[in-house]
Amino acid sequence: MSxxxxxxxxxxxxxxxxxxxxxxxxxxxxxxxGIIDSxxxxxxxxxxxxxxxxxxxxxxxxxxxxDSVNNIVKYIDSKS
Amino acid sequence: MNAGSKIxxxxxxxxxxxxxxxxxxxxPEKDAVIVEGKSYxxxxxxxxxxxxxxxxxxxxxxxxxxxxxxxxxTWPCIVSIYAVLLSGGVFFTINPQTKADKLEFVLNxxxxxxxxxxxxxxxxxKQSLINTPLVKNVISSGKKLDDVELKDISIENxxxxxxxNEPIDSPTDVIPNDLAALIYTSGSTGFPKGVMQTHxxxxxxxxxxxxxxxxxxxxxILLVLPIAFDYGLYQLLxxxxxxxxxxxxxxxxxxxxxxxxMEEQSVTVFPAVPTIFAMMISAHKKKKLCFPxxxxxxxxxxxxxxxxxxxxxxxxxxxxxxxxxxxxxCKRVCYLEPELIDINPxxxxxxxxxxxxxxxxxxxxxxPAGEPGILYVRGPxxxxxxxxxxxxxEKMLKAGDIPGERVLCTHDLFKMDEEGLLYFVGxxxxxxxxxxxxxxxxxxxxxxxxxxxxxxVGIIGIEDDILGQAIKAFxxxxxxxxxxxxxxxxxxxxxxxxxxxxxxIIFIDKLPKTSNGxxxxxELQDMVTT
Numbered sequence: 001m002s003x004x005x006x007x008x009x010x011x012x013x014x015x016x017x018x019x020x021x022x023x024x025x026x027x028x029x030x031x032x033x034g035i036i037d038s039x040x041x042x043x044x045x046x047x048x049x050x051x052x053x054x055x056x057x058x059x060x061x062x063x064x065x066x067d068s069v070n071n072i073v074k075y076i077d078s079k080s
Numbered sequence: 081m082n083a084g085s086k087i088x089x090x091x092x093x094x095x096x097x098x099x100x101x102x103x104x105x106x107x108p109e110k111d112a113v114i115v116e117g118k119s120y121x122x123x124x125x126x127x128x129x130x131x132x133x134x135x136x137x138x139x140x141x142x143x144x145x146x147x148x149x150x151x152x153x154t155w156p157c158i159v160s161i162y163a164v165l166l167s168g169g170v171f172f173t174i175n176p177q178t179k180a181d182k183l184e185f186v187l188n189x190x191x192x193x194x195x196x197x198x199x200x201x202x203x204x205x206k207q208s209l210i211n212t213p214l215v216k217n218v219i220s221s222g223k224k225l226d227d228v229e230l231k232d233i234s235i236e237n238x239x240x241x242x243x244x245n246e247p248i249d250s251p252t253d254v255i256p257n258d259l260a261a262l263i264y265t266s267g268s269t270g271f272p273k274g275v276m277q278t279h280x281x282x283x284x285x286x287x288x289x290x291x292x293x294x295x296x297x298x299x300x301i302l303l304v305l306p307i308a309f310d311y312g313l314y315q316l317l318x319x320x321x322x323x324x325x326x327x328x329x330x331x332x333x334x335x336x337x338x339x340x341x342m343e344e345q346s347v348t349v350f351p352a353v354p355t356i357f358a359m360m361i362s363a364h365k366k367k368k369l370c371f372p373x374x375x376x377x378x379x380x381x382x383x384x385x386x387x388x389x390x391x392x393x394x395x396x397x398x399x400x401x402x403x404x405x406x407x408x409x410c411k412r413v414c415y416l417e418p419e420l421i422d423i424n425p426x427x428x429x430x431x432x433x434x435x436x437x438x439x440x441x442x443x444x445x446x447x448p449a450g451e452p453g454i455l456y457v458r459g460p461x462x463x464x465x466x467x468x469x470x471x472x473x474e475k476m477l478k479a480g481d482i483p484g485e486r487v488l489c490t491h492d493l494f495k496m497d498e499e500g501l502l503y504f505v506g507x508x509x510x511x512x513x514x515x516x517x518x519x520x521x522x523x524x525x526x527x528x529x530x531x532x533x534x535x536x537v538g539i540i541g542i543e544d545d546i547l548g549q550a551i552k553a554f555x556x557x558x559x560x561x562x563x564x565x566x567x568x569x570x571x572x573x574x575x576x577x578x579x580x581x582x583x584x585i586i587f588i589d590k591l592p593k594t595s596n597g598x599x600x601x602x603e604l605q606d607m608v609t610t
Contacts, residue, residue, distance in 0.1 A: 017570030031333055032152075032200050034177050037578060038332040039355065039515065039546060058367055061336045 003052070004073050010047055011069065015040065026069040041066065048072070054079045093287075094256045095279045097165040099321025100126060106323055113319070114345060115155045115328045122323070125162065130247035132163035132219075138245070139194060139217045143168035143252050146190040146262060148215075150174040150183060150197040150205060153307050153330050156221035156238050158316060160196040161307075165260065168252025172262040172274065175308040176200075177577040180207035182272065186264055187212040190274060190467065196238075198222045209233055256280035262467050263310050265408040268509040270522035274467030275408045285411040285461040286317045288432045292415055293349070293376055293402060297323040301349040302342060304332045304356070309517070310408050311380055315351055332356050335363065339371075346373045350396070353381040353516025354388070358546045361391045369395045380404040380412070381516035382548040383504060386425040403428055405504060409476055410462040410488050413437060413455070414502055427501040435459030439496055449498045452505045457488040510601065512541030514549050517579045521601075524582065527575045528553060531568060533561030536591045538599040539582065542608050553582035554604050556590055 001009075008024060015035050016023050030036040036044060044066065045056045054076065065075040087102050100122070103112070108123035120128075141147060147164045149171055151157035157173070164171035174186060176198075183204060187195065193214050197205050199222035209215055209230055218230075221238035260282050262274035295301075301319050303326055305312035319326040327345045332338055332352075342350070350371070357379065363369060374396045384403050392401055400418035405428040407413065414437060416429030431437045439453030440446060447453030458480060465473035480487040493505035512519040521539035528537040536556040541549035557563055565585040572581040592603035 013566070017566050017573055031330055034578060036333065037515075038335075038359065041333050042359070058363060059336055061334055063334050063337060066334070 003076050004069060006051060007069050007072050007076075010051075011035065011044075014043070014047075024069065026073075028069070029063070029067050031063065031067055044072075048076065052076050052080070093283050093321060095165070095254060096260050096282055096317060096321075097162060097251060098283075099286075099317065100129065100162050100165075103320055103323035110323065111325045113155070113158055113316075113326045113328055115153070115158075116330070117341070118155070120155060125159065125320075127247060128159040128242055129162035129166055131242045131245045132159055133166035133251065134248040135219070135241045135245040136163055136167040136169065136194065137248065137252065141167045141169045141194060143254055144258060145169045145194075146192045147171055148174060148187055148190065148192040148195045148197075150176065150178070150195060150201060151221065151307075152176040152198065152200075153303065153312070153328050154198065154221065156196070156198065157307055158328070159242075161313075161316070162320075164196075166248065166251040168254050168258075170259040170261060172264060173308040173313065174264065175306055175577055177579065178204070179575050179577065180204050181575055182577075184208040184211050186272060186274070187215055189272075190262055193217065194219070196221075199225050206230065254279065256283070259464070261313075263313075263408050266511065266518040266520040266523065267472070268511060268520055268522060270520050270526050273469060273472060276464040276467050277411075278464055281461050281463070282317065282411075283321075284434065284459075285432075286314060286321060288434050288461065289314060289412060290318050290322060291433045292417075293378065294400075295322055295324065295349065295376075299324045299348045300345055301326050302338075302345075302347045302351070303328045304330075304338060305351060305353065305516075306331075309381075310411060311351065311353075311516075314411065332359070335359060339369065342371055342373070347371075348373060349376045349378070350374050350399070351378045354379060354384055354548050355382075355515045355546055357384065357388055357392060360395060361388060362546075364391060364395050371396055372398050374399045376400050376402065376418075378402040378404060380406055382513040383428075389421060389425055405502070407490055407492075408463075409490075410435075410457050410459070412461070413457050413490070416501075420501075424501055427497075427503055429502060430500055431457070431459070432461075435461060437502065439494055447496075449496060452493050452495050454508070455490045455492050455494045455502070457490060458485075462486070462488040512539075512549050512551060514541065514544075514547045514551055515579050516548065517577075519551060519580050524551065524553070524572070524576065524580055527572055528555065528568065530575070531563065531571050533558050533563045534568075536599070538591050538601060538604050540601055540604050540608070542605075544583075547583070550583040551580070552604075552608060553585045554591055554607075555585055555587055557587065 104122040104126040109121050111119045112122045112125045113120050147169045149160045161171050194217045196219050199220050218235045224237045256279045260279045261277050264272040264274050267273045301315050303315045377399045401421050404415040405413050412432050414429050414431050436458050438456050477486040478489050491508040495503045524539045525537050535558045538554040542552050544550035592600040594600045
């Protein structure tokens with residue numbers, strides 16, 4: 001599975017509780033769409049650290065890195 | 081400025097909107113709000129609000145009409161609140177996480193004819209509007225929606241409405257006894273109740289809060305809490321009447337962004353709930369956080385654990401720490417003087433300025449110091465009642481000593497020590513407090529009962545370090561049902577605000593019952609803790 005597919009299925013399964021791909025667009029802002037809130041983002045970070053073997057620094061916890069599937073994919077790319 | 085809206089210098093504030101009118105006269109070019117980094121002056125807030133007020137009046141909003149605001153923490157939301165007040169209407173804000181069924185309920189319950197909302201929420205509000213016959217107009221901020229079509233309802237774009245309307249000549253007349261807002265709050269029966277607040281009670285409460293928090297027009301207050309929550313709403317109301325500046329963010333989801341904003345904007349006041357403080361403390365333990373510009377932090381919605389305090393003193397070395405307690409029915413009950421925080425870290429202090437509290441036994445007799453009793457609140461800040469619900473209003477508002485006066489019975493248990501300091505003992509209902517939000521177990525249970533295949537369900541709150549309480553659902557399935565936790569959570573998410581969705585679903589064969597056949601919540605608690 002590509003990084004994009006992994007991230008998409010994680011978000012769909014854990015925040016939208018579905019496998020219907022049409023419910024999430026890659027550019028959707030998690031914040032604006034109310035998909036993930038302040039406690040949820042910590043879980044996303046744990047997932048990324050575990051799944052991709054990266055370490056998310058506190059200063060990297062910003063919307064530009066984490067607020068959509070596209071942003072996460074770009075961020076993971078930049079870390080590897 | 082228009083002649084009709086001038087306020088004589090020195091005249092006390094009577095209506096909520098007077099706060100805006102006085103501040104724009106004093107310093108039109110000062111920043112009123114900074115929303116996600118973008119600044120808006122008092123003059124801009126006044127201009128936008130008076131234009132929108134004109135549009136509201138033109139679309140039929142009259143004195144006393146309820147107007148729904150279903151928006152996130154945005155500039156249009158702030159403009160909408162003041163526009164409704166200028167039009168003589170009664171505003172109420174709805175949490176943007178609210179789903180279609182509940183939105184429909186509050187729109188119908190409040191008998192709103194007009195909805196102010198945002199295009200990001202279109203999917204939800206379109207569904208609600210099918211069953212809200214009274215709503216005739218929708219004004220939606222954000223991107224223009226071409227694909228939305230609803231029979232008999234006009235959907236207009238917020239920005240276009242502002243540019244197509246002139247500012248009103250003078251606001252619609254209302255007096256301080258008129259309703260200013262309905263504040264919907266979760267009720268133990270599962271349906272939200274609209275707390276009716278008049279101008280005089282809200283103006284009074286805001287000034288009382290300003291007084292004990294020692295706020296001034298030089299303050300820069302941070303808002304990461306939802307405006308749809310009265311704790312968030314009052315940050316706005318206090319800022320505007322003081323002529324101070326409010327730094328607004330949508331939420332605390334990206335803490336680093338908030339930390340940057342606090343530094344860049346030299347924020348002085350940080351209102352939060354225990355979940356936010358818990359997240360900051362856990363980050364601070366890994367890498368030191370320090371915000372020297374903050375001179376006051378406030379906590380309410382759930383108790384601030386005493387062991388948080390030393391950490392908060394490290395993170396905010398120059399801040400007074402305010403522990404507070406309140407309920408929507410009177411906005412706020414009490415606060416602990418920050419100078420007492422190290423001496424009485426477990427107390428929630430004394431009544432807010434201009435009000436008083438006392439404890440009574442269930443029989444209505446005074447309670448000696450140190451003994452638990454039911455907390456009663458007396459003052460101009462208590463609600464006028466619940467909207468269209470005299471029965472439940474009567475349960476909360478009791479006759480006072482002065483003929484005709486009503487006092488608020490909180491139904492919560494407290495102790496008061498010899499010095500008059502209050503200590504929270506327990507709630508008398510089973511409302512769950514999670515992430516600072518109130519969750520009615522019955523409301524969640526009702527939704528779960530709507531799922532085919534569920535036989536029995538019991539919802540409880542379990543202590544949780546970050547959330548305050550986490551929501552656990554115990555579920556017994558019909559035989560042959562193939563429901564799993566994912567399917568149940570998905571159903572919940574499409575019917576409940578996100579924070580109400582159970583954190584965990586526990587499947588059991590049969591739920592324990594009390595002798596009178598009710599689900600035994602205590603037994604469920606024991607099952608989790610052992």
